[in-house]
Amino acid sequence: MAIHLSSPISDLHGIGLKAVQDLRNLDIKCVRDLLWYVPFRYDDYSVIRGAGEVKAGEIVTVIGKVKSIKTRPAKNRHLKVVEGIIEDETGELKVTWFNQSYLEQTLPSGTQVSVAGHVDDKYGLSMTNPVIEKHSGGVFTGRIVPVYGLTGGLKMNRLRLAMKESLPAADEFPDWLPSNIVERESFSSLAESLKAVHFPDSKEELESSVNRLKFDELFLHQLMFAHVRKQQATKGAHAIVFDEIFLKAFIESLPFTLTGAQKKAIWEMVQDMEKPHPMNRLLEGDVGSGKTVVAAAGAACALHAGHRVVYLAPTEILASQQHSAFVSMLDEPVALLTRSQHKLGTEEIPKKELIAKINSGEIKCVIGTHALLQDKIQLGDMGLIIIDEQHRFGVEQRHALLETGDKPAPHLLSMTATPIPRSLALTIYGDLELSILDEMPEGRLPIATAVVPTPQQKGMWGHVLTQIKEGKQVFVVCPLIDPSDKMGAKSVAEVAKDLSKGALKDVKIGILHGRLKPDEKEKAITDFRDGKIEVLVSTTVVEVGVDIPNASVMVIVGAERFGLAQLHQLRGRVGRSDIQSYCYLLPGELLTQVGESRLKVMEETNDGFKLAQKDLELRGAGNVFGNAQSGFPDFQLATPADVDLMKKARDYTVELLEKDPYLDDYPLVAERIEREFEQVHLE
Numbered sequence: 001m002a003i004h005l006s007s008p009i010s011d012l013h014g015i016g017l018k019a020v021q022d023l024r025n026l027d028i029k030c031v032r033d034l035l036w037y038v039p040f041r042y043d044d045y046s047v048i049r050g051a052g053e054v055k056a057g058e059i060v061t062v063i064g065k066v067k068s069i070k071t072r073p074a075k076n077r078h079l080k081v082v083e084g085i086i087e088d089e090t091g092e093l094k095v096t097w098f099n100q101s102y103l104e105q106t107l108p109s110g111t112q113v114s115v116a117g118h119v120d121d122k123y124g125l126s127m128t129n130p131v132i133e134k135h136s137g138g139v140f141t142g143r144i145v146p147v148y149g150l151t152g153g154l155k156m157n158r159l160r161l162a163m164k165e166s167l168p169a170a171d172e173f174p175d176w177l178p179s180n181i182v183e184r185e186s187f188s189s190l191a192e193s194l195k196a197v198h199f200p201d202s203k204e205e206l207e208s209s210v211n212r213l214k215f216d217e218l219f220l221h222q223l224m225f226a227h228v229r230k231q232q233a234t235k236g237a238h239a240i241v242f243d244e245i246f247l248k249a250f251i252e253s254l255p256f257t258l259t260g261a262q263k264k265a266i267w268e269m270v271q272d273m274e275k276p277h278p279m280n281r282l283l284e285g286d287v288g289s290g291k292t293v294v295a296a297a298g299a300a301c302a303l304h305a306g307h308r309v310v311y312l313a314p315t316e317i318l319a320s321q322q323h324s325a326f327v328s329m330l331d332e333p334v335a336l337l338t339r340s341q342h343k344l345g346t347e348e349i350p351k352k353e354l355i356a357k358i359n360s361g362e363i364k365c366v367i368g369t370h371a372l373l374q375d376k377i378q379l380g381d382m383g384l385i386i387i388d389e390q391h392r393f394g395v396e397q398r399h400a401l402l403e404t405g406d407k408p409a410p411h412l413l414s415m416t417a418t419p420i421p422r423s424l425a426l427t428i429y430g431d432l433e434l435s436i437l438d439e440m441p442e443g444r445l446p447i448a449t450a451v452v453p454t455p456q457q458k459g460m461w462g463h464v465l466t467q468i469k470e471g472k473q474v475f476v477v478c479p480l481i482d483p484s485d486k487m488g489a490k491s492v493a494e495v496a497k498d499l500s501k502g503a504l505k506d507v508k509i510g511i512l513h514g515r516l517k518p519d520e521k522e523k524a525i526t527d528f529r530d531g532k533i534e535v536l537v538s539t540t541v542v543e544v545g546v547d548i549p550n551a552s553v554m555v556i557v558g559a560e561r562f563g564l565a566q567l568h569q570l571r572g573r574v575g576r577s578d579i580q581s582y583c584y585l586l587p588g589e590l591l592t593q594v595g596e597s598r599l600k601v602m603e604e605t606n607d608g609f610k611l612a613q614k615d616l617e618l619r620g621a622g623n624v625f626g627n628a629q630s631g632f633p634d635f636q637l638a639t640p641a642d643v644d645l646m647k648k649a650r651d652y653t654v655e656l657l658e659k660d661p662y663l664d665d666y667p668l669v670a671e672r673i674e675r676e677f678e679q680v681h682l683e
């Protein structure tokens, strides 16, 4: 059967009902989706050696004939050892497999095989548990082999074969990049690059292909920015009259003294909002630096001048938390509106009624999730919109917000804890204004951080118990073990069960993960906030923004699975008041040497910017994938290290739009941008 981009994956060999289901859990339904499922790393088996020529310590492929093969019991009676000899004209190599006694049948003497793996010389030169491929290899051995994230019962080699079978369909992808760019940069075509990202013939080919795909992402984003910039230039905004006496009184009313950085950011914002053009300001500040109060000050000023204000949070949990914060700081009524929550001040009111009051302008301040944008609220004619923890640099949101017809566009304050250096931010956004909170509120103690290897974990849980007895609270964060356990229900349940049976018996433990219904999530967080729960076991849903000042311990299970930026965000959930806090990183079975030094960096610094820098250094250029961890989740492939490529993408964008502002001669480019804007998923 001919395989096309639109073919269902069930058309591929070896992909049966069960595999279809497993792949569906990874959002892969057709060949097109499959081709964009890129490897997260590679095994390099491209060095081919004669059986008699291998050296200890090498990772190689050996192609030859099975000279002999037999199974013998090991000293440990549960173990079966299969021993084989592979021979070719250069000599012989011993290979050993554990518990794979079927090999004696599938690889009888005389079989032509290709084996790949690490050569050791514990008992003479040999390979232990090598990868096997019949004949002379070429998919799992003898080349650079892709390694994919797996789920359910899906087998790596089955996925590799399906990918291999799908590759020809990549030729159906039209190359949307203008041909003059492709030529000047000596890029290979989109189809060739994508094929090489799965099955590269060499390291160089892999690198140049990844580079080409990264450029695609960055160029597309630059084009989108340019589009939004043009859109914005044509827009007016409400000039928000600034009342200094009012602002001073607002600041006086706060229960703490603002830091210098907070004051400066507020000042910059109110000045922007006085102008009749839409503000586009990014407020960047490390976790715990106090961004909320800056946003609240802006909201207070806009409301005081009679304008409407919307605050968009990334999750329901955060929306309700920030709503409480705003209610406590502002004099005006503040509404909360999410899929499951509808409140005015602290009172619940029917959703319909609330929406009507918001749209009529009777209620001027509303806090909700990003979904509000697509939903019932007419955002037009807003004075100020605040986007907390924005994603994708907010370009889609800005686009949506500027679609106000002939009405003025809102001023926009977006906030992020992602530590993008100023120069990089300016390269990416160009037109953006930046305020940075580079100062922590007074009285904060540095969080004591320690990597805790297994033998010391018992003692650590003892310390956790002492903290609980002192009335403090504890977060335990679990990693997602299987990519299809996206909601983390499985991981959380397992860890919570282990703790309640062992280290934390008789402690009130609550759980929080993506599978829970919104009101169950809300209850978990509220119970934790109210102290009804002492330990909250959760996924990374607590990563951004959750503010529970009484929590003093953050335990991160399987810490090596998280990126530094993410670990830093998680750690930032404690140490949010003047109590001494602790962060314990428990490494799991995936810990490598690099992973260990990465975790050690966490012990050394509490500074998000330094960590981001260190993260990049430790990753190195080779490790391109696994971006979800990098704290730069806006792209699938590009990372903050790709500054040069970013500059290039920006320059090409300027050049292209100068030549052809409406992209009349570049219909594929125009179409690509449009498609991307249509895909706005705001939640």
Ligand code: ADP
Residues within 6 Å of the ligand: 256, 257, 258, 259, 262, 285, 286, 287, 288, 289, 290, 291, 292, 293, 417, 441, 442, 545, 547, 549, 576
């Ligand atoms: P983030 O920047 O991570 O969003 P928040 O705005 O949630 O941080 O603030 C973290 C905590 O610090 C909150 O409990 C907040 O009330 C408190 N806070 C903010 N600014 C100050 C300040 N200047 N002095 C003391 N505490 C502050």
Ligand code: MG
Residues within 6 Å of the ligand: 291, 292, 544, 545
């Ligand atoms: Mg926050």
